[in-house]
Amino acid sequence: MNDVSLRDYIISLLDEREKAHTAQWAASQKALDAASAALGARLERMNEFREQIREERVTYVRRDQFDPLVETIREIEDWRSNMKGRLWALGVGLAILTTVIDLAFRLYPK
Numbered sequence: 001m002n003d004v005s006l007r008d009y010i011i012s013l014l015d016e017r018e019k020a021h022t023a024q025w026a027a028s029q030k031a032l033d034a035a036s037a038a039l040g041a042r043l044e045r046m047n048e049f050r051e052q053i054r055e056e057r058v059t060y061v062r063r064d065q066f067d068p069l070v071e072t073i074r075e076i077e078d079w080r081s082n083m084k085g086r087l088w089a090l091g092v093g094l095a096i097l098t099t100v101i102d103l104a105f106r107l108y109p110k
Contacts, residue, residue, distance in 0.1 A: 004012075061069075
């Protein structure tokens with residue numbers, strides 16, 4: 001038989017389990033540290049993105065500022081269209097007047 005006593009056998013089993021548990025705990029802790037670092041990096045990128053959005057938001061035009069500008073642009077476009085129509089009418093009127101005067105000179109010579 002072996003010269004190993006029951007006490008020594010149990011102590012050796014407990015030592016092996018303690019070593020295995022310590023190795024498992026160290027591996028778990030290492031994985032937890034890696035996950036924590038990855039999460040920290042991800043949160044840092046999210047904070048940077050959030051800050052970028054906050055900075056960009058300052059450059060956006062607010063609706064209460066934009067609507068009056070759109071209305072002003074529409075008024076200017078309406079005025080411009082009106083002026084184009086008037087100029088066309090004036091051009092047509094001048095063309096007709098020129099044609100009438102030309103016909104008058106041709107029909108009624110001196």
